[in-house]
Amino acid sequence: MKVDTYTRKLTRLRKVASHVDAHLGESMCLDELAGIAHMSRFHFERVFNEYSGETPVARVRRLRLALARQRIEAGGVGSLLDLAFDSGYNSAEAFSRAFRAAHGLPPSAVRPQAQTPSPIRIEFLQGQAIQYIPFRGQLGCGITPFDELRAHALIAGIPRERRKGWCVQLSGDMNDSGSEVELQAALQSDKLGQHIPGLEQGQLPDGHYAVLRVSGGFGIPAHADLGARIAAETSWKILPDAPLLRCFHNSAYLPAGFERQFDLYVPVAA
Incomplete structure (x- = not known):
């Protein structure tokens, strides 16, 4: 196919x-x-x-x-x-x-549970090879580049447990469906164990990141709110104009919106 x-x-x-x-x-x-x-x-x-x-x-x-x-x-x-x-x-x-x-x-x-934000941690991310679909435009209500990425992996016969998904957000606002964004829908190369035809090769940007778990969709806090929270909790500062990363954790391919989870990697400096 x-x-x-x-x-x-x-x-x-x-x-x-x-x-x-x-x-x-x-x-x-x-x-x-x-x-x-x-x-x-x-x-x-x-x-x-x-x-x-x-x-x-x-x-x-x-x-x-x-x-x-x-x-x-x-x-x-x-x-x-x-x-x-x-x-x-x-x-x-x-x-x-x-x-x-x-x-x-x-x-x-089942007992009621207090809803508290996930804690922020500072992590140094080593550069990691990725294979990706480049995308520039309006995402609208869909996530077509990620569907295309998955299609390449499925056709190549890559088992589900080896498809570790990342998103490298180079520019734009993914919270705004009408905004133009530039991103890379990526899979981690060392998990794949092979080159998948049709995918470009690159690297996740290394460096220090403030990492927090986001649940319930793809949206993230506004940039100013993120910066204020990171500074208050860690004393680190957001690096302007550096790519944001998302590392996805859903085992299912069609999670409901309230089931979606990913770690947001925000580039920071001391």
Whole structure:
């Protein structure tokens, strides 16, 4: 399969995943999701399962239960029955059984947790070889360069555990879908063990970085807010105009927005 064909397929699957994420509180059927992917129901279910490691129906159930746990931990839940209905279950008993099967404990055993920012650490990053897709333009609502990168790796037969993903943000604001950005969607070369045809070769910029874990999407704090927080917590200062790095930690290829996690590497100087 050609890379552009595979990329379009991955982009369509991501569009389906985004639709599921945005409508978890509503009923969904396979025919509707297959239509979004522009595939037959049978083909869609098979392709989605092969790529994401779960069927579309299993994804909906898993995410509803994961979101239910997050709501309990955030302390904003009313009755168990309301939570069951919101999660697509007709009774509190059925919801509790499914919740225990998914999380290993009943909803009543989950306690609210204080939401605190992840701590910042200072790390010296050695220069590391990467293979990447260059991108310059508006990302819009998609992440096409990363889908293209993954398509190259899949066609080359690189196992999932060897695809360590990075983003080198050279310019622009990735928080603004209408902003022009320049970036490299990258994989770490030493993990790959081979050169992948169609990818350019480069290096992650070495140096000192303030590193913090970001959860719940691709957005990051504004540059001024980042600088103020880093200075307050570490006494280091952001280097202006130096690339920002993101190191992705999701094991799944189609994580929901609230499941996404990455380490943000902000270049700093003492």
